[in-house]
Amino acid sequence: MSIIAEKTTQVVSEINQACQATGRHPSEVALLAVSKTRSADEVREAFQQGLIRFGENYLQEALDKIQALADLPLEWHFIGPVQSNKTRQIAESFDWVHSVDRLKIARRLSEQRPTELADLNICLQVNIDDESSKSGCSPNEALDLAREIAALPHLNLRGLMAIPAPTDDAAAQRLAFAKVRALAERIRASGIAMDTLSMGMSGDLAAAIAEGSTMVRIGTALFGPRVAKG
Numbered sequence: 378m379s380i381i382a383e384k385t386t387q388v389v390s391e392i393n394q395a396c397q398a399t400g401r402h403p404s405e406v407a408l409l410a411v412s413k414t415r416s417a418d419e420v421r422e423a424f425q426q427g428l429i430r431f432g433e434n435y436l437q438e439a440l441d442k443i444q445a446l447a448d449l450p451l452e453w454h455f456i457g458p459v460q461s462n463k464t465r466q467i468a469e470s471f472d473w474v475h476s477v478d479r480l481k482i483a484r485r486l487s488e489q490r491p492t493e494l495a496d497l498n499i500c501l502q503v504n505i506d507d508e509s510s511k512s513g514c515s516p517n518e519a520l521d522l523a524r525e526i527a528a529l530p531h532l533n534l535r536g537l538m539a540i541p542a543p544t545d546d547a548a549a550q551r552l553a554f555a556k557v558r559a560l561a562e563r564i565r566a567s568g569i570a571m572d573t574l575s576m577g578m579s580g581d582l583a584a585a586i587a588e589g590s591t592m593v594r595i596g597t598a599l600f601g602p603r604v605a606k607g
């Protein structure tokens with residue numbers, strides 16, 4: 378068995394265990410393979426293990442891979458910070474954007490989404506720990522932003538995305554994810570439809586699933602440690 382095959386089996390069983398532990402069905406939790414810094418061949422290998430959703434952070438790197446893998450029926454998710462001069466290419470090449478955190482970016486994606494494509498799926502990224510240095514809107518702004526994004530054409534607001542401050546403490550992990558879940562519930566209660574909680578990475582996927590994650594974004598646990606860029 379190849380390393381990616383072995384690791385995929387491990388991650389899938391970790392997801393299944395986390396679901397079982399909290400009475401959820403594994404079909405409720407999608408696995409997004411985070412393929413930043415990985416080669417097109419590694420993505421191809423992951424596809425052969427049954428993975429179809431891939432997440433990328435760096436636009437040019439992603440566009441090269443999307444082109445090299447155009448023969449495969451893959452779903453591409455942009456999960457990195459979105460610069461406003463990159464929105465056109467993102468709107469043209471991706472199925473999802475998880476990292477929308479301001480209206481200006483959402484408006485540009487809406488205007489630039491080719492009309493012959495399905496609506497672009499959007500997650501609003503929330504800075505759940507309210508650390509001033511990180512991307513994501515503040516939790517206080519989330520409801521208004523969600524309302525404005527939901528009203529834009531050619532976009533489909535799917536839910537919230539969060540990257541809590543890293544910690545090994547399982548209780549602290551759950552607390553942060555519980556805040557995301559509560560925020561999503563408040564937004565839904567005000568009449569805005571959302572079905573996605575994009576939360577959980579290699580180090581905290583069980584806590585995220587326990588708090589209602591519907592999409593975990595997994596890089597290291599599938600592909601091994603990343604070599605630093607540059």
Ligand SMILES: *Cc1c(COP(=O)(O)O)cnc(C)c1O
Nearest residue numbers: 411456578579594595596597598
């Ligand atoms: C890199 C990255 C991940 C994957 O992180 P791992 O710890 O390698 O699983 C998930 N989400 C985002 C937004 C990332 O940038």
